[in-house]
Amino acid sequence: MAKTYDYLFKLLLIGDSGVGKTSILFRFSEDAFNISFISTIGIDFKIRTIDLDGKKVKLQIWDTAGQERFRTITTAYYRGSMGIMLVYDVTNEKSFENIKNWIRNIEENASADVEKMILGNKCDLEAKRQVSKERGEQLAVEYQIKFIETSAKDSLNVESAFYTLARDIKAKMEKKQEASNPAGARTGGHQLRNEPQRKPTSWLSRCSLL
Amino acid sequence: MTNATIQEIEGIDDYWGPAFRSIYEGEGHEAFVQQLDERIKQHDKEIEKLCNFHYQGFIDSIRELLQVRSHAEELHAEISNVDANVKDTTDSLCAKAEELIRARRVELNIAATIEKMELCLPLLTTYSKLKSQVEAKRYYPALKTLEQLEHVLLPRVGPYKWCAQISTDIPRLRQAIQDASMADLRDFLENIRKLSPQVGAMALKQTQDMLGRSLASIVKNKKEGISARESTGPQCPHELVDFSPLHRCLHIHSVLGAKNDFIQYYRAQRKQQARLVLIPASVNLHDSIQGVKNYLNAVLGFFILEEHLLSAGAGLVSKDWLLDMWGMSVTKVASTLRTNTSLITDPTLMLSIKHQIVLFINTLKCYGLPTDPLPMLLQEMAEHYTEVLMQRWVVVFRDILDNASFVPIEVENQDQYDEVMDTFPYDGEELETQPFPRKFPFSSSVPAVYVQVKEFIYAWLKYSAGLGLCGARRAAAARQSASLLLSRSFTGCLSALFRRPLPLMQLVQIIVDTQYLEGATLCLYEFISNITGSELVTTQTAGSMFQAARDDAEQQICDKLEKKVDEFLDLENYDWLLVEPTGQASSFVTDMLSYLSGVLTSLEQLPERARVAAVRAATNRIATRLRNLLLDPAVKQISSGALDQLNLDVIQCEQFAAGEPVPGLKEGELLEHFASLRQLLDLITGWDWSSYLHDIGIDGGKYSLVTPRDAAMLLEKLKEAEQKSSVFSVLKKNERDRRKLLDTVLKQLKQLQNQDGS
Numbered sequence: 001m002a003k004t005y006d007y008l009f010k011l012l013l014i015g016d017s018g019v020g021k022t023s024i025l026f027r028f029s030e031d032a033f034n035i036s037f038i039s040t041i042g043i044d045f046k047i048r049t050i051d052l053d054g055k056k057v058k059l060q061i062w063d064t065a066g067q068e069r070f071r072t073i074t075t076a077y078y079r080g081s082m083g084i085m086l087v088y089d090v091t092n093e094k095s096f097e098n099i100k101n102w103i104r105n106i107e108e109n110a111s112a113d114v115e116k117m118i119l120g121n122k123c124d125l126e127a128k129r130q131v132s133k134e135r136g137e138q139l140a141v142e143y144q145i146k147f148i149e150t151s152a153k154d155s156l157n158v159e160s161a162f163y164t165l166a167r168d169i170k171a172k173m174e175k176k177q178e179a180s181n182p183a184g185a186r187t188g189g190h191q192l193r194n195e196p197q198r199k200p201t202s203w204l205s206r207c208s209l210l
Numbered sequence: 211m212t213n214a215t216i217q218e219i220e221g222i223d224d225y226w227g228p229a230f231r232s233i234y235e236g237e238g239h240e241a242f243v244q245q246l247d248e249r250i251k252q253h254d255k256e257i258e259k260l261c262n263f264h265y266q267g268f269i270d271s272i273r274e275l276l277q278v279r280s281h282a283e284e285l286h287a288e289i290s291n292v293d294a295n296v297k298d299t300t301d302s303l304c305a306k307a308e309e310l311i312r313a314r315r316v317e318l319n320i321a322a323t324i325e326k327m328e329l330c331l332p333l334l335t336t337y338s339k340l341k342s343q344v345e346a347k348r349y350y351p352a353l354k355t356l357e358q359l360e361h362v363l364l365p366r367v368g369p370y371k372w373c374a375q376i377s378t379d380i381p382r383l384r385q386a387i388q389d390a391s392m393a394d395l396r397d398f399l400e401n402i403r404k405l406s407p408q409v410g411a412m413a414l415k416q417t418q419d420m421l422g423r424s425l426a427s428i429v430k431n432k433k434e435g436i437s438a439r440e441s442t443g444p445q446c447p448h449e450l451v452d453f454s455p456l457h458r459c460l461h462i463h464s465v466l467g468a469k470n471d472f473i474q475y476y477r478a479q480r481k482q483q484a485r486l487v488l489i490p491a492s493v494n495l496h497d498s499i500q501g502v503k504n505y506l507n508a509v510l511g512f513f514i515l516e517e518h519l520l521s522a523g524a525g526l527v528s529k530d531w532l533l534d535m536w537g538m539s540v541t542k543v544a545s546t547l548r549t550n551t552s553l554i555t556d557p558t559l560m561l562s563i564k565h566q567i568v569l570f571i572n573t574l575k576c577y578g579l580p581t582d583p584l585p586m587l588l589q590e591m592a593e594h595y596t597e598v599l600m601q602r603w604v605v606v607f608r609d610i611l612d613n614a615s616f617v618p619i620e621v622e623n624q625d626q627y628d629e630v631m632d633t634f635p636y637d638g639e640e641l642e643t644q645p646f647p648r649k650f651p652f653s654s655s656v657p658a659v660y661v662q663v664k665e666f667i668y669a670w671l672k673y674s675a676g677l678g679l680c681g682a683r684r685a686a687a688a689r690q691s692a693s694l695l696l697s698r699s700f701t702g703c704l705s706a707l708f709r710r711p712l713p714l715m716q717l718v719q720i721i722v723d724t725q726y727l728e729g730a731t732l733c734l735y736e737f738i739s740n741i742t743g744s745e746l747v748t749t750q751t752a753g754s755m756f757q758a759a760r761d762d763a764e765q766q767i768c769d770k771l772e773k774k775v776d777e778f779l780d781l782e783n784y785d786w787l788l789v790e791p792t793g794q795a796s797s798f799v800t801d802m803l804s805y806l807s808g809v810l811t812s813l814e815q816l817p818e819r820a821r822v823a824a825v826r827a828a829t830n831r832i833a834t835r836l837r838n839l840l841l842d843p844a845v846k847q848i849s850s851g852a853l854d855q856l857n858l859d860v861i862q863c864e865q866f867a868a869g870e871p872v873p874g875l876k877e878g879e880l881l882e883h884f885a886s887l888r889q890l891l892d893l894i895t896g897w898d899w900s901s902y903l904h905d906i907g908i909d910g911g912k913y914s915l916v917t918p919r920d921a922a923m924l925l926e927k928l929k930e931a932e933q934k935s936s937v938f939s940v941l942k943k944n945e946r947d948r949r950k951l952l953d954t955v956l957k958q959l960k961q962l963q964n965q966d967g968s
């Protein structure tokens with residue numbers, strides 16, 4: 001049976017509650033936007049397949065609850081992620097300041113080589129902006145992470161953010177494979193299995209509760 | 211002889227015949243003639259002697275005569291003179307006398323004229339009085355005057371030309387008066403048409419005042435009213451109208467002997483007016499209350515005036531006629547209002563109109579006019595009002611639901627806690643003792659909806675107020691409307707909500723929320739009893755009011771979980787030619803199971819039934835999908851390594867199922883979803899063909915759920931894979947045996963399949 005994809009990437013969205021994680025994911029997966037705010041409870045995911053350099057890449061994107069009370073549940077998902085989007089809200093200073101805490105969370109819980117990206121969301125709300133683009137860029141430079149401003153509402157840079165992250169993961173993975181298998185004779189559908197297993201048990205099986 | 215004869219002749223004057231005869235016949239002729247001559251000579255001598263004697267006297271007489279003649283002439287002149295003198299003097303006298311005669315005549319004439327004139331004068335003054343009366347539009351006195359003129363004065367005066375003129379004028383005048391009074395009537399009709407809305411308005415106002423009368427307000431009015439009373443305007447609505455023109459007209463026509471004609475005319479006119487009044491002035495009564503007010507005022511005013519005329523009893527209006535016309539009108543009023551109100555979507559306007567109609571009805575009662583079918587109309591409007599309210603509240607509910615987050619209410623402090631407790635009846639005994647932040651089991655939409663239902667009830671009861679219904683009936687109807695609102699409108703909104711994809715947790719919360727709302731309906735009923743002041747009637751519990759919505763939500767939850775399972779299974783990436791299983795479950799399976807157990811735990815607020823349904827749906831989906839994977843015709847070969855890997859994954863799932871992820875399941879019931887897959891896997895991996903073939907057709911056999919077709923299909927795949935992997939290698943003895951067995955079994959299975967015709 002023909003495989004439906006070449007790569008499966010697990011991505012994670014984190015950031016304070018209300019910054020627009022769910023909205024970004026909703027925009028990316030459904031190309032839609034909802035003005036009302038329904039705070040995420042626990043964790044959820046969406047899947048979207050994209051095309052990268054002729055490869056079908058399946059993105060399983062996990063959307064976490066930003067609220068403090070779900071922290072233990074959501075951190076359990078860091079480990080298996082290959083890419084993490086750190087989202088803040090450009091109209092909310094606090095959410096920007098908290099990015100540092102989120103990065104610390106990643107350092108403590110995610111695998112070391114996880115790809116990261118900072119998103120400054122709601123950039124359509126220019127009038128209410130509290131965090132300048134420069135400060136976002138500066139922070140990104142500081143941590144050596146890619147940065148982009150997005151608007152889930154206006155569908156600005158959402159696609160490109162995910163594509164960029166996916167492309168980086170793909171590049172990193174291919175580099176690793178090249179290193180471990182210089183012949184590079186690969187056929188579709190085997191990449192995932194070739195990926196070295198970091199832990200004997202699945203990253204997910206440890207979390208008993210959402 | 212001869213002498214004698216002459217004597218004889220002389221003696222006899224006329225009888226001379228015989229004398230002559232005797233002369234003639236005797237002989238003495240000569241003698242006789244001689245005698246005669248002698249005689250003549252004698253007489254001549256005598257004459258001469260006589261003449262001589264008288265001659266002197268004669269001359270003297272002539273002389274005297276001549277003298278007389280001159281005297282006569284003198285006298286004549288004198289007399290002529292006198293005569294001329296007399297003539298002169300008598301001429302002027304005659305003229306005077308004539309003048310005098312004429313003057314006398316004039317004098318007589320004047321006297322006669324004055325006398326006549328005196329007779330005419332009253333006629334003329336009356337006539338001029340008549341004219342001025344007509345001019346002053348005092349038609350009734352004018353008519354009286356006319357009468358007097360015609361029957362008393364005119365005959366008395368006599369046949370003058372001008373009298374004739376007046377006489378001929380009289381019918382014309384009479385006609386003119388009639389016409390003029392008719393014109394007055396028209397003015398009057400025009401006038402009351404303008405005034406009747408005011409009359410109606412005043413009557414309605416009086417009814418309102420009367421209805422709203424309380425001791426306090428009476429006292430207050432008395433105090434204020436004394437000064438106001440003094441400058442009295444009309445006390446009764448009908449006093450706004452001056453009926454005198456009408457009565458005058460009636461009088462006039464009675465005098466003219468046309469009373470009946472007049473009454474007929476009046477009624478016809480009024481009937482026509484009624485028709486106009488019954489067509490609302492503003493085309494759309496449903497636009498504003500003013501239109502309805504104006505309309506009702508006009509109608510009411512119209513009939514109040516007629517009613518007044520009826521009681522005034524001049525015969526213009528009869529009771530039958532009035533009731534007949536009213537009957538026709540009230541039907542029309544009702545139908546007009548019905549048509550117009552049925553288009554209204556504004557409840558406030560409905561209320562105002564209802565109020566207006568109630569007032570109208572009460573006023574009608576005061577004036578003794580029948581009110582049917584207006585109460586019926588109010589009833590119909592009540593239904594429409596409920597409908598309109600529900601439409602309103604659908605919007606409200608939709609708004610609440612659209613903006614609801616469906617997360618449990620969390621309160622930070624006592625104030626917030628009290629706020630929730632104040633708006634929604636919740637037994638917070640347990641929560642009371644907990645530290646802040648406290649979490650309610652329901653979301654903020656529950657109190658919001660609850661408050662709105664109360665608002666609805668308030669709004670709803672506003673309509674039934676003043677309809678004279680007893681508390682119990684109002685309460686029952688209110689209860690019915692409230693539960694209709696919840697079970698129809700709110701449930702409708704919920705269904706609409708489910709049409710868009712909702713996050714799982716929100717669906718769960720909605721189910722929980724509906725339970726709390728249902729639980730609160732009894733409090734709503736209590737609330738209704740309180741405000742209607744009626745006994746609380748415990749009707750059937752509204753237990754399953756939202757069951758349909760809950761079923762929807764549950765179905766959505768199941769669908770959602772199944773979809774998630776599908777998504778995980780779409781990530782499946784089996785290598786069907788795997789040689790060595792990794793010894794670990796596939797990551798999509800472990801991801802899925804941990805995700806599911808996470809989700810199922812978070813469903814703990816769900817009713818058990820719903821959770822069981824959800825977990826059943828999910829496990830069934832997993833089992834079906836895994837089994838389909840195995841039997842997928844697109845997968846041509848399956849190595850035993852791959853089979854082992856899949857078996858391992860299925861075992862993971864079975865463990866999950868056996869672990870009773872939610873309470874309330876029957877022992878091992880979830881595992882049953884995997885039973886057929888398990889039997890198939892056991893059969894193949896255990897190579898237990900003999901017992902399979904032996905047990906076939908027996909109920910409750912070890913592999914009873916495996917059809918020969920499925921078994922054959924899987925076996926075929928296995929065979930394909932083995933052939934592929936051993937193309938170049940030499941088969942060992944046991945491998946050859948196995949292959950042989952495989953072929954035999956396959957053959958047998960095919961036979962079985964053919965037998966079954968499957």
Ligand SMILES: Nc1nc2c(ncn2[C@@H]2O[C@H](COP(=O)(O)OP(=O)(O)OP(=O)(O)O)[C@@H](O)[C@H]2O)c(=O)[nH]1
Nearest residue numbers: 017018019020021022023037040066122151152153
């Ligand atoms: N104007 C604007 N509003 C946005 C944008 N993205 C999200 N929002 C709004 O921000 C609110 C929060 O969005 P969510 O996506 O639910 O926030 P979240 O990060 O998922 O929050 P949690 O689930 O609580 O962690 C919603 O009302 C969105 O409509 C954006 O790009 N522009």
Ligand SMILES: [Mg+2]
Nearest residue numbers: 021022039040
């Ligand atoms: Mg969210």
